[in-house]
Amino acid sequence: MKKSFVAAAAGLIASLGAVTTATADPPHNPGGPCIQPDQNTSLSSVAGYADVVQELDRIERTSKGRVSVASAGTSGEGRDLLYATVGDGPTTFWLHARIHGNELHSTEAVLQILDHLASGDPRARLIRERLTVIVIPMYNPDGAEANIRQSTTPTRIDLNRDWENFAQPESVAFWKLWRQTAPELALDLHHMGEAPVVNGTNDLNQFQIGARSIAPSRMTAEQWLTNRQMAMVSVDALDRYGLANVAHYPLIDITNAALSRMLMGGTAPAGETPVTQTPTKGAIFYEVRSVGQKSNGQLERLFTIPTMAVLNAAANGSLGSYDVSGYADLPFATQGPCGE
Numbered sequence: 376m377k378k379s380f381v382a383a384a385a386g387l388i389a390s391l392g393a394v395t396t397a398t399a400d401p402p403h404n405p406g407g408p409c410i411q412p413d414q415n416t417s418l419s420s421v422a423g424y425a426d427v428v429q430e431l432d433r434i435e436r437t438s439k440g441r442v443s444v445a446s447a448g449t450s451g452e453g454r455d456l457l458y459a460t461v462g463d464g465p466t467t468f469w470l471h472a473r474i475h476g477n478e479l480h481s482t483e484a485v486l487q488i489l490d491h492l493a494s495g496d497p498r499a500r501l502i503r504e505r506l507t508v509i510v511i512p513m514y515n516p517d518g519a520e521a522n523i524r525q526s527t528t529p530t531r532i533d534l535n536r537d538w539e540n541f542a543q544p545e546s547v548a549f550w551k552l553w554r555q556t557a558p559e560l561a562l563d564l565h566h567m568g569e570a571p572v573v574n575g576t577n578d579l580n581q582f583q584i585g586a587r588s589i590a591p592s593r594m595t596a597e598q599w600l601t602n603r604q605m606a607m608v609s610v611d612a613l614d615r616y617g618l619a620n621v622a623h624y625p626l627i628d629i630t631n632a633a634l635s636r637m638l639m640g641g642t643a644p645a646g647e648t649p650v651t652q653t654p655t656k657g658a659i660f661y662e663v664r665s666v667g668q669k670s671n672g673q674l675e676r677l678f679t680i681p682t683m684a685v686l687n688a689a690a691n692g693s694l695g696s697y698d699v700s701g702y703a704d705l706p707f708a709t710q711g712p713c714g715e
Contacts, residue, residue, distance in 0.1 A: 420671060422483045424454060424516045430486050431457055431512070438493035441503060447511075448548030451528035454516040456548050461492045461510065462503035468689060469558035469655075470682065471511035471549075474535045474565075474633065476518020476525070480663070480671060481564035484678035485512045491683075498687055505690040509556050515545060535563075536629070538636035541644035546633075553637060554650055560605070560689055561658035563634050564678050566665045571622065571708035578620040580708040582677050584610055585624035585660040588635045593628070598638055601657030603699040605685050609661070610705065612684030619677055622708035624662055634658040 422430070435444045438461075446455040470488070472481035489510045492499050502508065513519050515534050517527040525531045526543050537546040571580040586606040591599045613619045629635055636642055640653035663677045688694035 421479045422486065422512075424513060424520050427457060427482060427486070427513050427516075428455075431459055431489075434459070434486070434490050434493055441493045442489065447552040448544060450515075450517045450545055451526055451543065452517045452520075454520075456514075456516070456545060457512070458552065459489055459510045459512075460507065461489060462505075462507045464503065464505040464507050464690070466505060466560070466689060467507045467509065467556050467558040467654075468686065469509045469511075469553065469556070469561040469637075469658075470564075471514045471562075471633075472564045472678075473512070473519055474514040474563065475533070476515045476520070477522050478524075478564075478566035478665075479519075480566070480674045481678055482512045482519070483671075484564065484675045484682070485510055487675065487679055488682055488686075492686075498690075502686050502690040506686065507556075508686070509552070509558060511549070514549065517545075535633055536631045538633050539631040539642050541642075547644040549633070550636075550644055551647070554647075557654035558637070559654060559656045560601070560685075561634055561637050561655055562605070562682060562685060563658070563660040564682070565660055565662045567662040571710045573620050573622050574706050574709055576620070579664075580620050580622045581664040582613055582619040582621050582681075583624040583662040583708065584621060584705065585627075585662060586702070588627060588629055588632045588658070588660065589638060590628040593630075593635075594638055597656055598658075600699065601694075602659050603702045604688075604694055604697040605657050605659045607699050607702055608684050608688045608694060608697055609659075609681035610701070612681045613677070616676070616680050618673065621705070623705040624660075625707070634660060 431444045435442045442459050442461045444457060444459045446457055448456050450456060470485055472485045492502055492508060515526060518525055518534070521527050525533050526545060530542060532543055534543055534545055537543050538550065541547050541550065567583060572578055573580050584606045586602040594602070610621050613621055630639065637655040637658045638653060640650040643649040661678060661681065663674055685694070688697060
């Protein structure tokens, strides 16, 4: 892996002390790097597929048996759909990154998280005892290699809109993994492609919390509560971090997204039986400010800090009683062209 991984992983470990506990697309241009017309663009520091293979191998080999790596299947271009499992606790936690291939830093962030979860840190040990964490660093390896949002073959399709038709092999493979592992909690990491400010302020919005990929009326009361608890754990962790102006993600109701169908069940690839009683009690997503080459470490921490906070809360039992009274007061953001 690039040297930036080592430095960022060290930053993650240092930062953990601050962590205590399809009806319409959203009204913005989602996904992808925020690149300026005159910018000299270099992705050399961004984890590619070969880096993921190498880093997963290193983590597995040095984890003292705490991490196992496997393939859920193959992508349209034949790449392994790699995932890691760490911990053997009774609650399964699903963490996936880069379902959109051009949303770059989520991959390196979850590799840092996985590396830490394999460590001897007492909080990592507690997470391993209480949770089984499924980590997917690169859900869409073909799109990642092409640096595009969608898959590349057999058709070019948004993999986060394919959990109803299951047109792509990636969607089929990860649906089967979801059915097999039955995660109670799920977290999906994204970038936002525009440069909004928090409503009523001039503060650049760097993080948006998505507690509802579908309308609350489509969730059970337990799911809607759990989603808000996961959201507020995330928001409070970033508030303590102090460098993110948080906003609420635009209200959406997209039934064919991966998280949506984890919450709803009811669909399956051809030849498979739909999961009618979904095991997933909570599933949320993050949207982090897009590529900023000189601030990659900060962007990665905007993923790692709230993710570790949710993992810690799920492991130590505080998640189920977390106060959600502040959720309704979270501000939205005013969208602006990328880079303004």
